[in-house]
Amino acid sequence: AGKLPLLVLSGPPASVSTPLIHMVETGALQAVADKVEFRPWKDPDQLRLMALGKQADFVAMPTNVAANLHNRGVPLRLINVSTWGVLWMVSRDAGAKTLADFRGKEIAMPFRADMPDIVFELLARRQGLDAKKDFKLRYVASPLDAMQLLVTRRVDHALLAEPAVSMALRKTQSFPLSLIAPDLHRSVDLQQEWGRLFKRETRIPQAGIVALGAAAADPALQAAVLAAYARSLAWCQQNPLQCGAMVAKRIDLLSPEAVADSLAVSQMRSLPTAEARAELEFFLGQLHAANPALIGGKLPGPAFYAR
Amino acid sequence: MHHRFGYQRVLEDIDLCVQAGQAVALVGPSGCGKSTLLNLAAGLLSPWEGRIDSSFGQAAMMFQQPRLLPWKRTLDNIALGLKARRTPIAERQTRARQLAHRMGLDDDALDKFPAALSGGMQSRAALARAFAVSPDLLLLDEAFAALDIGLKSELYGLLARERAAAGSAVLMITHDLMEALRLADRILVMSGSPGRIVAQHRVATPVGERDDAWVFARTAEFIRWPDIRAAFALPPLAAT
Amino acid sequence: MHHRFGYQRVLEDIDLCVQAGQAVALVGPSGCGKSTLLNLAAGLLSPWEGRIDSSFGQAAMMFQQPRLLPWKRTLDNIALGLKARRTPIAERQTRARQLAHRMGLDDDALDKFPAALSGGMQSRAALARAFAVSPDLLLLDEAFAALDIGLKSELYGLLARERAAAGSAVLMITHDLMEALRLADRILVMSGSPGRIVAQHRVATPVGERDDAWVFARTAEFIRWPDIRAAFALPPLAAT
Amino acid sequence: MSRQAGRAQRVVEALAASGHYLWRGWGSLASLCLFLAAWEETAQAFGPLILPTPMAAFATLGGLLDDGGAWPEIAVTARRALAGFALSLGVGSLLGLAAGVSMTASMMARPIITVLAGMPPIAWLILALLWFGAGDGTPVFTVFIACFPIVFVGAMQGTRTLDGQLREVAQMFGLSPWLKLTDVYLPHVVSYLFPAWIAALGMSWKIVVMAELLSTEDGIGAALAVSRSHLDTAASMAWIVALVGTLLAIEYLLLEPLKRRVESWREFASSSN
Amino acid sequence: MSRQAGRAQRVVEALAASGHYLWRGWGSLASLCLFLAAWEETAQAFGPLILPTPMAAFATLGGLLDDGGAWPEIAVTARRALAGFALSLGVGSLLGLAAGVSMTASMMARPIITVLAGMPPIAWLILALLWFGAGDGTPVFTVFIACFPIVFVGAMQGTRTLDGQLREVAQMFGLSPWLKLTDVYLPHVVSYLFPAWIAALGMSWKIVVMAELLSTEDGIGAALAVSRSHLDTAASMAWIVALVGTLLAIEYLLLEPLKRRVESWREFASSSN
Numbered sequence A: 001a002g003k004l005p006l007l008v009l010s011g012p013p014a015s016v017s018t019p020l021i022h023m024v025e026t027g028a029l030q031a032v033a034d035k036v037e038f039r040p041w042k043d044p045d046q047l048r049l050m051a052l053g054k055q056a057d058f059v060a061m062p063t064n065v066a067a068n069l070h071n072r073g074v075p076l077r078l079i080n081v082s083t084w085g086v087l088w089m090v091s092r093d094a095g096a097k098t099l100a101d102f103r104g105k106e107i108a109m110p111f112r113a114d115m116p117d118i119v120f121e122l123l124a125r126r127q128g129l130d131a132k133k134d135f136k137l138r139y140v141a142s143p144l145d146a147m148q149l150l151v152t153r154r155v156d157h158a159l160l161a162e163p164a165v166s167m168a169l170r171k172t173q174s175f176p177l178s179l180i181a182p183d184l185h186r187s188v189d190l191q192q193e194w195g196r197l198f199k200r201e202t203r204i205p206q207a208g209i210v211a212l213g214a215a216a217a218d219p220a221l222q223a224a225v226l227a228a229y230a231r232s233l234a235w236c237q238q239n240p241l242q243c244g245a246m247v248a249k250r251i252d253l254l255s256p257e258a259v260a261d262s263l264a265v266s267q268m269r270s271l272p273t274a275e276a277r278a279e280l281e282f283f284l285g286q287l288h289a290a291n292p293a294l295i296g297g298k299l300p301g302p303a304f305y306a307r
Numbered sequence B, C: 001m002h003h004r005f006g007y008q009r010v011l012e013d014i015d016l017c018v019q020a021g022q023a024v025a026l027v028g029p030s031g032c033g034k035s036t037l038l039n040l041a042a043g044l045l046s047p048w049e050g051r052i053d054s055s056f057g058q059a060a061m062m063f064q065q066p067r068l069l070p071w072k073r074t075l076d077n078i079a080l081g082l083k084a085r086r087t088p089i090a091e092r093q094t095r096a097r098q099l100a101h102r103m104g105l106d107d108d109a110l111d112k113f114p115a116a117l118s119g120g121m122q123s124r125a126a127l128a129r130a131f132a133v134s135p136d137l138l139l140l141d142e143a144f145a146a147l148d149i150g151l152k153s154e155l156y157g158l159l160a161r162e163r164a165a166a167g168s169a170v171l172m173i174t175h176d177l178m179e180a181l182r183l184a185d186r187i188l189v190m191s192g193s194p195g196r197i198v199a200q201h202r203v204a205t206p207v208g209e210r211d212d213a214w215v216f217a218r219t220a221e222f223i224r225w226p227d228i229r230a231a232f233a234l235p236p237l238a239a240t
Numbered sequence D, E: 001m002s003r004q005a006g007r008a009q010r011v012v013e014a015l016a017a018s019g020h021y022l023w024r025g026w027g028s029l030a031s032l033c034l035f036l037a038a039w040e041e042t043a044q045a046f047g048p049l050i051l052p053t054p055m056a057a058f059a060t061l062g063g064l065l066d067d068g069g070a071w072p073e074i075a076v077t078a079r080r081a082l083a084g085f086a087l088s089l090g091v092g093s094l095l096g097l098a099a100g101v102s103m104t105a106s107m108m109a110r111p112i113i114t115v116l117a118g119m120p121p122i123a124w125l126i127l128a129l130l131w132f133g134a135g136d137g138t139p140v141f142t143v144f145i146a147c148f149p150i151v152f153v154g155a156m157q158g159t160r161t162l163d164g165q166l167r168e169v170a171q172m173f174g175l176s177p178w179l180k181l182t183d184v185y186l187p188h189v190v191s192y193l194f195p196a197w198i199a200a201l202g203m204s205w206k207i208v209v210m211a212e213l214l215s216t217e218d219g220i221g222a223a224l225a226v227s228r229s230h231l232d233t234a235a236s237m238a239w240i241v242a243l244v245g246t247l248l249a250i251e252y253l254l255l256e257p258l259k260r261r262v263e264s265w266r267e268f269a270s271s272s273n
């Protein structure tokens, strides 16, 4: 195929978008398109519009959202899974080691009935706890509100995803090593719990890149993007601070240090869908069992996975 | 012609014709339907039964309450009808001002909002508003009731002159028999519930020749007529 | 006492005393400040200079415009003053209804909203509202101007009876000299710009003895006085 | 005419008015149908991912109502919205009346009202959460803060525009402050309050959903948040239909009859005299 | 009195009114100070993480203004809010007037208005984004939809309550529809429109921020989102102060003088006659 006049990448203000921004900044896709742009999406509405309006070619999104869109008839393909571990408990209590340690405590939880909530519920159930009864879950509208509650000491524990964890820790000067006693702690790693409880690898296929519209039917383009994404991710992991600065320039919502911190702790690894498929199907299966609406009512068929 | 509000009959069997240039006075007890009749004549109400034909061009009405627009200064209120006819602003203000002066409203009053005028000034302003458009048919609802004797006699003169100049027909309601006798060519007496015309009286003497003495004498005579006394619920006179 | 609106002097050197039970009539050209004086007497305005002493208990006023509350039916409007005095509802409605009947307002009219009344009915309702509280001081601003001769004479009688029964003092404004002569113990003549009292006239004949002939005769005489003619801007009489 | 006839006339008038009302009800229905048609049109044009058809939304709502899951959410939201609305209505009307009577009070109140009216709910949210916690308090407070200025300004303007002549009548006949309020001020002010109340009622309905979206776990707003994050547009629209339906019901069952009753004198007073 | 004197009197009246206005301006300032004091108090009680003190917020705002970064954002937001406000004001006033004149039109419009008033902005957002893209269009549309019902209802009620007697005067003297509008209806209706406009202005200011938060990259709303995500409460409050300050400026420089001008006849008409 010839060179595209415009290639639009998109992603939420989260870790998964970091390499995309680096790709745009460094012109990594010069070979396939004259102009490459990055457009962030902030809420489900904008995502719906992108899915419909062919406003973007490659969009980073949580895997369950991708499955959901696929099941609603949007022609798309998941080309990789890149985010394998961004969920942490953040706590004022340094001692907690497993979810069971939060029993009876109040936990701020962003996004009711969304993926983190369901993962939490799955993990709790696996260790014989009932998420609704054994914890006092306090649902809030966004990670931001959870952070705010944490920082203002209205709650002591929260379930957060990177880079919100790093933002919160930076804000309270709890990270990486503060001279004064740290206020908040990066507590239980949900990925570890996942591995331990389900007897699998300690990672969760949480987010990836989706090819939309014409790009969904263009394996060559997908391969090019996939390769560039992997290279950019590697560079970012080696140069977290520079990468952080690049990201913060594009997404005001994030600060460079938080992005850097986040890169250091998150499990980011770009695995083509074919390699991630088994784990992904298991994960989506678990979500489906817990709440089918989360992935649009059914497990996605083979057309969902890029070859 | 008949009319009613809701299910209350207000007017019954009214047959009334005002000729061009003629002045007709309508007298009758309070609440008998005079204002309703005037509203019908003005086209503000449409009759319940019967019809109204009018060959008059412009009609103007002075309502029983002054009904000045409270947000317009008096001068602009008087000039309202002229504004509606697209008279240029300078001209309509001059005309309104002259007319108002002749009615004893000074510039100070013309510059006030209606709420700051005295009752008599308000009714003069309303009268001036009706005069200002030089109508073919002038409908007056108790136009002079709120005025003192001095002003009344002045305005009687003004009305006579305007009528003579423009040849307007006048249909006026009044409670003052003397006023009716002084100004009208024809006097209609109404009685109430439902309102109907019970008596007619033509005044043959030309307006110019009706002086005070004449008016006093005719009024005294008029008020002794049995049908008038009945219409106004006055006690019958002891037989002489 | 003086008064002004803004920088316009309206009243100057007014010195007026109304005794209990006395009826004072105020006549004068339109716009001379009569209503303003009444408002001052009622305490609705406070004088610019000077003061007002009142030893009357309850005062009631009938304004120049009817000023009925448009959202109350006529009966409730008439009973307003009684309601303010916490008269029980049944009693105040009965009293208001009786009073209204005596003024020629039937139940049908009492059940209407004021906007559906004729002009004369509105002013009767306003008058009834003032009468209803049996005031010690009754302030009437052209109370009878919108009424026909039949009703007028009836209401004159009603006023006389009420006054006799309650011993109320009355301060009334009128443009009708006959009315003033018929009803008042004292007549004050005002002239305008700024308003001042230019003449006083005591009527010695008891109210009961003033019949039509007496009133006609005195009015004709009254209107020939030079100071009255001057106050009303009537042309001076040809010297006789 | 006799007293009976007077009463008969009132009945006739009332019947005529109701007949009129019902007849015009068709007009309202017709316009709602037009609205639905426009919705259908748009939905057809954009597809179900953007906007589901009215049929789909109503069907989903029917399902939600049938399985009983929707009623408690609707009840919770309506309770909060009505509480906030009633509060703003009471406080706003009273303070507005007071401010309308005194020029100084109105000048003092105005900038505060502007600040309240223009302050985005987000600015309050954290304080509200602190003060009222996660229960009903926060949405009720948010609704109150949003509706209060509207009601207040209406009441103030209504009070200020009362005809000075009627105020004098009240003074002349020695009406007590309470009587002045109920017999003179209120009948005039309601004609200003009604548009304010209508606006505030709509406002309370939409603000309660925003507040629930942001702060709580139950109610239509929370349900809407979930269905949004699941990209379930049919359910989202179903919830919105439930919300707007409740609002329409409240308005036409509560506010409109009240309005017609209180303002009936205008109907009978409208023809010429 | 001569015409000059009349003019002199008008000048005197106007001066007196302005003097009054300025004097009462102190009342407004005083109440703003009271508000600031309450804020200070709350801030002291909760600490800067929850609510920074007014001083801190103003200092931050000063910094933002000094380095020039704030002006464009404020301008963008004000532009959008004013555009939406002006649109809703024009369309709402006109349609409201039209609906007030015809009873049928008003019955047809009412339910649609209720639906518009009660529909949460979130329901519109996706359509707005679709129709208008990510530029000014979406916030302007959102503001319009939120403010329109308020203005509409006010205009409609104002038109409906015009005294039938004055309508007859207009008919009698043959006023053209345009003259009827400008000389009879509008002067009465503005007294209903003003509270609606004030409410709508406040509304537009707060809605524009919500819309920007969700849909755009610039403007105060977007800046607020950034400072919130950095948990920078001082900056958040600084932006809110900037927002509310602009609103106050617009209201007191634009709407209030207009209102005083248009309603001046009430002042002079208030004393007894």
Ligand SMILES: Nc1ncnc2c1ncn2[C@@H]1O[C@H](COP(=O)(O)OP(=O)(O)OP(=O)(O)O)[C@@H](O)[C@H]1O
Pocket (backbone or CB within 6 Å): B005, B006, B010, B029, B030, B031, B032, B033, B034, B035, B036, B037, B064, C109, C112, C115, C116, C117, C118, C119, C120, C121, C146, D270, D271, D272, D273
């Ligand atoms: N809008 C209305 N609705 C119902 N009835 C009305 C309306 N206007 C007038 N009426 C009734 O019609 C009758 C006649 O009223 P109208 O105003 O014509 O009397 P009028 O002869 O002018 O009396 P007045 O001399 O007192 O002004 C009255 O009984 C009045 O109550």
Ligand SMILES: Nc1ncnc2c1ncn2[C@@H]1O[C@H](COP(=O)(O)OP(=O)(O)OP(=O)(O)O)[C@@H](O)[C@H]1O
Pocket (backbone or CB within 6 Å): B109, B112, B115, B116, B117, B118, B119, B120, B121, B146, C005, C006, C010, C029, C030, C031, C032, C033, C034, C035, C036, C037, C064, E270, E271, E272, E273
């Ligand atoms: N509220 C007011 N503001 C300014 N001027 C006023 C006000 N009320 C009355 N005036 C002026 O005061 C003067 C006297 O008015 P007032 O109403 O007392 O006259 P009046 O004697 O009752 O006249 P009429 O017989 O016409 O009712 C008039 O020139 C009038 O314009």
Ligand SMILES: [Mg+2]
Pocket (backbone or CB within 6 Å): B034, B035, B036, B064, B141, C118, C119, C120
């Ligand atoms: Mg009449």
Ligand SMILES: [Mg+2]
Pocket (backbone or CB within 6 Å): B118, B119, B120, C034, C035, C036, C064, C141
């Ligand atoms: Mg007077």
